[in-house]
Amino acid sequence: MSLRGMATVNYFAADWSAARDWYTRVTGAEPYFLREGYAEWRLGDHRAELGLIDARFRAPGTPTGPVGSVLYWHVDDVQAELARLLDLGATVHEPPQDRGHGFVTATVLDPFGNLLGIMYNPHYLEMLSPPRR
Structure with a gap:
């Protein structure tokens, strides 16, 4: 690939x-x-x-509103980032969900109708660590 x-x-x-x-x-x-x-x-x-x-x-015929995939941005604290986004005018689409094994996700709608995902992902942090030799 x-x-x-x-x-x-x-x-x-x-x-x-x-x-x-x-x-x-x-x-x-x-x-x-x-x-x-x-x-x-x-x-x-x-x-x-x-x-x-x-x-x-937007290309003709492109769906509008919250459709399709959600891109999740890694954050260190889902609750704190969710509160910040709400203070800036976003609305909750899906409240924080514990997905198990340390994963927590939430989604908001930005003030313009787009889905914005936030996530705490322990594997993301592992990826940032220097490789073990």
């Missing part, structure tokens, strides 16, 4: 300017790439890309 890792996840927003400002607050960073109708941030330990697209550029 030649898949080498997640490159970019894109969210759409009808009020693109408000969404750009919201995600700037959520991420704590300005987009590294910005043009009218598109903003992109590099986030986290592996610099994964989050793209925000003005909904007017």
